[in-house]
Structure formats: C-alpha cells, structure tokens
Amino acid sequence: MGDNCTENCSTCVSECDERKKDYSDFRENPHPMSNIKKVIGIVSGKGGVGKSLVTSMMAVTMQRRGYNVGIIDADITGPSIPKSFGIREKAQATEYGYLPVKSKSGIGIMSINLLLDNDTDPVVWRGPIIANTVKQFWKDVDYMFIDMPPGTGDVPLTVFQSIKIDGIIIVTSPQELVSMIVSKALKMARMMDVPILGIVENMSYFKCSTCDEEHKIFGESKLEDIANEYNIDILAKIPLNPGLSPVCDKGLIEIFKGDWLENAADILNRKVDSI
Numbered sequence: 001m002g003d004n005c006t007e008n009c010s011t012c013v014s015e016c017d018e019r020k021k022d023y024s025d026f027r028e029n030p031h032p033m034s035n036i037k038k039v040i041g042i043v044s045g046k047g048g049v050g051k052s053l054v055t056s057m058m059a060v061t062m063q064r065r066g067y068n069v070g071i072i073d074a075d076i077t078g079p080s081i082p083k084s085f086g087i088r089e090k091a092q093a094t095e096y097g098y099l100p101v102k103s104k105s106g107i108g109i110m111s112i113n114l115l116l117d118n119d120t121d122p123v124v125w126r127g128p129i130i131a132n133t134v135k136q137f138w139k140d141v142d143y144m145f146i147d148m149p150p151g152t153g154d155v156p157l158t159v160f161q162s163i164k165i166d167g168i169i170i171v172t173s174p175q176e177l178v179s180m181i182v183s184k185a186l187k188m189a190r191m192m193d194v195p196i197l198g199i200v201e202n203m204s205y206f207k208c209s210t211c212d213e214e215h216k217i218f219g220e221s222k223l224e225d226i227a228n229e230y231n232i233d234i235l236a237k238i239p240l241n242p243g244l245s246p247v248c249d250k251g252l253i254e255i256f257k258g259d260w261l262e263n264a265a266d267i268l269n270r271k272v273d274s275i
C-alpha cells in the first residue's frame with residue numbers, strides 16, 4: 001500500500017499488493033423472498049482452533065437475546081454445525097427452494113451436508129455449492145453466521161467470492177502465530193472490502209474448579225499487543241472447558257452455560273448497526 005493510499009482502488013492506478021479485487025460478479029443474490037439483515041463470517045488461521053464452536057455459541061447467544069438467527073456451515077473440510085445442534089434430518093425441498101433445518105431453539109441451519117443424500121458422500125469443492133446455501137429461502141434472519149473454511153487461502157476466499165459478507169470475526173488460540181494470522185486475515189478482509197469486527201481467543205485459559213485459579217495452558221497470550229497493533233477489538237476470551245466438547249458431541253450446544261460471548265454480542269450489536 002502506498003503512503004498516499006485513499007483505500008479507494010477504483011480511483012487509483014497503482015498495482016500494489018493490497019489492491020481490492022472486484023469479486024462482486026460472483027456473488028449470488030439471496031432468494032427474492034428471503035430477508036437476511038447482516039451476514040457475519042467466522043474465520044480462523046487453521047483448523048481445530050474452535051471456529052465452529054464459536055460460530056455455534058455466537059448464534060446461540062444472539063438467539064437468546066431474541067434475534068432471529070441463521071447459520072451457514074461453509075466449512076466443507078469438516079461440517080460440524082449440524083452435529084453440534086443434533087440435526088440429522090435433511091433440508092426439505094419446497095417450491096420456494098430448500099428450507100433451512102430449524103434447531104430446537106429455532107436457529108435456521110443450512111449445510112452442504114443437509115443438501116447431500118448421504119453424509120459420507122464426498123463434497124467436490126465448488127463455490128456455487130456454497131452460494132447455493134445462501135440462495136435458499138431464509139425467512140427473516142437478523143444475524144446470519146457463516147462457519148468459514150479454515151485458513152486464509154483460496155478456499156475461504158472462494159466463499160467470500162460467493163456470498164456478500166458484512167463483517168468478519170477472527171478466532172485464534174494462544175498457541176498460534178496470532179500476529180501472522182491477524183495480518184493475513186486483515187489482508188483478506190481488505191481485498192474483499194469487508195470490515196473485521198474483532199478477535200475471539202479460544203482455549204485462552206483453564207479455570208480449575210478446585211483452586212478456582214486460571215491456568216494459561218498454552219502460555220501467555222499476546223492478544224492484547226496484537227489487538228493494539230492492528231487496532232482490532234478483543235471480543236472474547238473463551239476458556240478450555242471440558243464441558244463444551246460433550247455438549248457438541250451430543251448435539252446440545254444450545255444449552256451451553258457460560259457468558260463468555262456476552263461482550264462480543266454487545267460489540268456486534270453496536271458495530272453491525274453501523275455497517
């Protein structure tokens with residue numbers, strides 16, 4: 001980026017690395033009868049840091065606040081959203097397109113797996129398949145959360161190309177090279193012209209029920225320094241909690257206990273309103 005960058009690539013002739021590409025031609029329009037207000041993408045630097053868990057808990061937190069919420073599971077590398085909500089039935093085809101499957105608390109869920117006849121069928125990666133999930137009939141959604149494929153490479157970029165996203169939440173864990181991941185995510189967001197809403201640090205600490213102390217299992221977090229350096233909000237720090245995996249495995253994420261994402265929900269409300 002040059003010293004005189006105005007962040008408006010359409011009026012600039014410089015061919016710098018940060019030039020925003022125009023991906024708008026690839027984006028699918030939602031179903032004409034759908035009403036989706038804001039779409040939030042959840043990204044991570046690599047798999048296994050808890051991106052799907054954060055997507056699910058963020059959706060549950062907003063649903064508990066009385067919003068209508070939807071989730072698109074765009075992580076074809078391991079679509080785990082239907083499992084953590086205990087959803088086994090397939091999406092119903094109607095004259096209006098496929099209907100998202102409703103969770104017990106009423107969260108609409110769409111995943112490629114819900115469109116396949118067999119969960120074990122291989123999914124051939126194609127952007128249009130993901131775009132297809134957003135084109136289905138979504139009735140009155142205030143917040144749509146998208147569990148993005150892990151990483152900052154071609155695969156998540158294809159999703160950004162296919163769906164109009166209003167903001168990004170980055171999920172990291174303390175053992176990652178957070179600075180590099182945040183810097184890559186920022187570049188991806190800038191290319192796509194999408195604002196970063198903040199960072200969630202997962203597996204931040206472990207709170208011992210015997211001594212009530214917080215133990216930094218993966219070492220001291222560098223999150224504050226990085227958030228300051230890049231001027232990004234820290235949305236939440238979620239502990240390593242042995243109770244979380246079993247609720248996901250049993251499809252009971254909607255009954256998770258913990259207020260770790262309340263601050264994130266406040267910030268989301270405030271920021272998303274202004275987008």
Ligand SMILES: Nc1ncnc2c1ncn2[C@@H]1O[C@H](COP(=O)(O)OP(=O)(O)OP(=O)(O)O)[C@@H](O)[C@H]1O
Pocket residue numbers: 044046047048049050051052053054075077078079080149150202203238239240241242243244245246248
């Ligand atoms: N804070 C936590 N405490 C306990 N278990 C956790 C926590 N975060 C995630 N897990 C567990 O770790 C596993 C991986 O989490 P998850 O599927 O959310 O990661 P992911 O980043 O979405 O991975 P991928 O992109 O590979 O699908 C899951 O079994 C999840 O239940």
